[in-house]
Amino acid sequence: MTGKFMLSRRDLLKTSAAGAAFGLASAAFPIRAARAAAATVGFIYVGPKDDYGYNQAHAEGAASLKGVEGISIVEEENVPETVDVQKTMESMINLDGASLIFPTSFGYFDPHMLAMCAKFPDVQFRHCGGMWNKDKHPMNAGSYFGYIGMGQYLNGVVAGHTTKSKKLGFVAAKPIPQVLLNVNSFLLGARSVDPAITCQVIFTGEWSLAVKEAEATNALIDQGADVVTCHVDSPKVVVETAAGRGAFICGYHANQSPLAPEKYLTGAEWNWAKVYKMFVDDLIAGKPLPNFTRGGLADGFVKMSPLGPAVGEAARKQFDATLAEMMKGGFSVIKGPLKSNKGAVVATEGQAFVETAIELESMDYLVEGVVGSTA
Amino acid sequence: METTDIGLWGVPLAMLGGAIRVSTPFIFVSLGEAITERSGRINLGLEGTLVFGAMSAYAVAVMTGSPWLGLLAAAVAGLCFGLFHGWICKFPKVNDIAIGIALMLFGTGLAFFFGKPFIQPSAPDLPAIPFGAWSDIPQVQAALNVNVLFLIGAALAVFLWWAFRNTRVGLIVRVVGDSADAARAMGLNPNTVRLLATGVGGALAGIGGAYLSLYYPGSWTERISSGQGLMAVALVIFARWNPLGCFAAALLFGGAGALGPALQSVGVTQGYYLFYAAPYILTLIIMIATSSPSRTLAGAPGELSITK
Numbered sequence: 001m002t003g004k005f006m007l008s009r010r011d012l013l014k015t016s017a018a019g020a021a022f023g024l025a026s027a028a029f030p031i032r033a034a035r036a037a038a039a040t041v042g043f044i045y046v047g048p049k050d051d052y053g054y055n056q057a058h059a060e061g062a063a064s065l066k067g068v069e070g071i072s073i074v075e076e077e078n079v080p081e082t083v084d085v086q087k088t089m090e091s092m093i094n095l096d097g098a099s100l101i102f103p104t105s106f107g108y109f110d111p112h113m114l115a116m117c118a119k120f121p122d123v124q125f126r127h128c129g130g131m132w133n134k135d136k137h138p139m140n141a142g143s144y145f146g147y148i149g150m151g152q153y154l155n156g157v158v159a160g161h162t163t164k165s166k167k168l169g170f171v172a173a174k175p176i177p178q179v180l181l182n183v184n185s186f187l188l189g190a191r192s193v194d195p196a197i198t199c200q201v202i203f204t205g206e207w208s209l210a211v212k213e214a215e216a217t218n219a220l221i222d223q224g225a226d227v228v229t230c231h232v233d234s235p236k237v238v239v240e241t242a243a244g245r246g247a248f249i250c251g252y253h254a255n256q257s258p259l260a261p262e263k264y265l266t267g268a269e270w271n272w273a274k275v276y277k278m279f280v281d282d283l284i285a286g287k288p289l290p291n292f293t294r295g296g297l298a299d300g301f302v303k304m305s306p307l308g309p310a311v312g313e314a315a316r317k318q319f320d321a322t323l324a325e326m327m328k329g330g331f332s333v334i335k336g337p338l339k340s341n342k343g344a345v346v347a348t349e350g351q352a353f354v355e356t357a358i359e360l361e362s363m364d365y366l367v368e369g370v371v372g373s374t375a
Numbered sequence: 376m377e378t379t380d381i382g383l384w385g386v387p388l389a390m391l392g393g394a395i396r397v398s399t400p401f402i403f404v405s406l407g408e409a410i411t412e413r414s415g416r417i418n419l420g421l422e423g424t425l426v427f428g429a430m431s432a433y434a435v436a437v438m439t440g441s442p443w444l445g446l447l448a449a450a451v452a453g454l455c456f457g458l459f460h461g462w463i464c465k466f467p468k469v470n471d472i473a474i475g476i477a478l479m480l481f482g483t484g485l486a487f488f489f490g491k492p493f494i495q496p497s498a499p500d501l502p503a504i505p506f507g508a509w510s511d512i513p514q515v516q517a518a519l520n521v522n523v524l525f526l527i528g529a530a531l532a533v534f535l536w537w538a539f540r541n542t543r544v545g546l547i548v549r550v551v552g553d554s555a556d557a558a559r560a561m562g563l564n565p566n567t568v569r570l571l572a573t574g575v576g577g578a579l580a581g582i583g584g585a586y587l588s589l590y591y592p593g594s595w596t597e598r599i600s601s602g603q604g605l606m607a608v609a610l611v612i613f614a615r616w617n618p619l620g621c622f623a624a625a626l627l628f629g630g631a632g633a634l635g636p637a638l639q640s641v642g643v644t645q646g647y648y649l650f651y652a653a654p655y656i657l658t659l660i661i662m663i664a665t666s667s668p669s670r671t672l673a674g675a676p677g678e679l680s681i682t683k
Contacts, residue, residue, distance in 0.1 A: 047597070047598070048491070048494055048596070048597050050491075050494045050495050051494065051596060052495075078487070078597065200639075200640060201639075202636050202639040202640060203639065203647055204636075205647070205648055205651055208596075208598045208601075209598075209601055210587075210592045210594075210596060210598060210599050210601065211397055211587075211591075211592055211601065211603070211632070212632070212635070212636065212651075213592070214396075214591060214592040214593075215389075215393055215396075215397065215632065215633050215635075215636045215637075216636040216639075216640075218389070218392065218393075218396075218517065218636075219385065219389050219633070219636040219637045219639070219640035220640055221514075221517075222385045222388065222389060222392075222514040222517070222518075222637075222640065223385055223640045223641065234596060234598075236594050236596065237592040237593075237594060237596070240497075240592070240593055240594055241592060241593070244593075245517060259497065371642055371644075372639065372644050373644030373645055373647075375645065375646070
């Protein structure tokens with residue numbers, strides 16, 4: 001007869017914590033409790049949310065939702081890609097009542113987010129990356145991602161006009177397809193200005209290694225690179241080191257121009273605000289959320305930083321013209337005839353890969369003109 | 376910006392520049408740890424002290440506009456961490472290694488907590504002396520732009536090496552480190568000596584942290600250290616508790632760390648993961664080459680919990 005009152009320790013904790021939270025919330029914020037939010041959206045970041053990089057881009061997107069009627073936001077930063085992220089998701093669901101969760105880091109997906117999808121079938125999960133597959137994964141999961149390669153192409157256009165040494169530098173983390181596409185796009189953008197330009201790439205091997213990134217930037221500049229860009233989680237160190245050495249910078253992830261206003265040319269930024277707004281609008285309207293969303297410059301998933309004071313007239317013109325062409329859609333960065341820097345043909349005459357082309361997602365080469373190797 | 380093509384000369388130049396730029400935190404942390412370990416204690420918490428030093432230096436420099444006040448703040452914070460470690464370890468049956476690990480986690484956690492508002496703002500840098508002004512080549516000028524802390528670290532290494540041998544204080548630290556019984560017989564209190572030695576060691580580690588955030592790479596982020604404090608503690612053993620050895624080992628690590636990026640920049644791009652492992656492989660080789668089954672580590676203080 002005591003069976004009815006037998007609670008597991010976990011359930012007891014859950015209930016009492018929820019009760020306490022409710023009691024606290026209603027006591028402390030009587031007005032807010034009266035106009036209870038229609039939905040709570042959770043954001044999880046792998047690093048600090050003000051890192052001038054990947055996480056900041058997501059946090060800015062989250063911050064843009066704060067004015068939306070009926071939506072409240074919960075965030076947690078520095079969550080490792082381990083079972084920790086499962087605990088974070090559980091607490092967002094159980095204690096904050098989140099009904100939509102955005103785990104923004106690549107490694108959160110499998111197995112962590114998938115485990116939570118199974119445990120909380122009523123909660124929607126959307127992961128930043130391209131891993132959701134309708135045959136393999138549950139319908140309350142999904143993926144969203146942006147094509148930022150064309151942003152790096154535009155960076156390259158401005159860099160190509162600005163460089164005097166005809167050498168560009170790229171500090172890259174790991175040789176995965178997305179990074180390689182950015183390196184290639186940066187060089188091809190520059191070569192659209194002057195086909196003699198080369199780009200040196202240095203891989204640091206990790207997403208965030210401040211000292212190695214600074215060393216790589218110095219080494220690139222020692223070898224004559226006078227415009228530098230990067231693909232690491234937090235470009236702050238690269239930007240500050242390059243500016244300190246007198247080189248120009250093209251940004252990545254977020255707008256880094258406050259760090260080096262004179263030397264910052266432009267940058268390829270994520271525009272997650274647009275993507276998150278889209279999801280939240282569907283949520284409020286009660287529509288099913290899309291499971292697989294992708295987009296580039298033309299779709300507003302990606303934007304460019306405002307051009308800096310060092311950008312010349314010719315660069316400005318070509319930048320605007322190229323951007324306008326991209327906005328029309330169907331622009332291809334990788335188009336034939338094109339060879340890899342090992343001499344293999346990657347695109348024949350007349351062959352062109354638009355940004356959505358599936359071939360680009362398995363990119364394992366650096367194009368001719370990039371100095372560097374993928375292994 | 377003017378550029379000169381220096382080609383393959385970039386590699387030795389980058390290693391020289393890298394040795395000077397990257398080694399400074401290693402120098403300070405390992406010298407600090409050398410003092411602590413010479414007195415018979417191990418403070419593994421210096422990684423936490425390094426990160427907290429980096430944060431407090433940056434925060435104070437942002438708030439006051441003076442990097443020197445930041446440096447002072449880092450040293451004081453490091454001193455407090457060191458004294459805390461020394462104070463806890465004086466109680467009987469306390470394991471200094473366990474306390475060190477606890478303080479390492481505590482220091483980094485506390486630094487993340489207080490450092491949050493300081494990730495975005497920019498702090499003034501510590502000054503550097505342009506020793507490369509004689510050269511017309513910008514790369515040489517950049518490599519020889521030497522921060523004052525590096526010079527202080529070099530001088531400190533020589534001074535400590537001399538002081539351990541030739542001063543009364545040096546002798547006291549060594550006696551306490553080699554035999555607490557002998558020290559007590561001389562009327563010394565080992566706990567007090569170790570408390571002070573750990574405090575000084577912590578202060579030096581804090582200064583190492585200030586170098587990270589205020590000069591190179593020169594910004595405060597939560598991943599600024601990436602284990603350099605731990606590496607520096609290992610360097611002390613590698614250097615056989617000799618301050619001059621610490622200095623040399625730190626230079627070696629700095630230079631070896633610059634090797635990977637420099638080789639990639641001149642076009643040696645195959646197998647860069649291997650080059651990044653170079654410092655660690657080098658350490659292994661030297662450790663194996665100098666080890667012996669028939670004697671304990673030369674120069675190891677007798678009271679150290681790892682050699683006892």
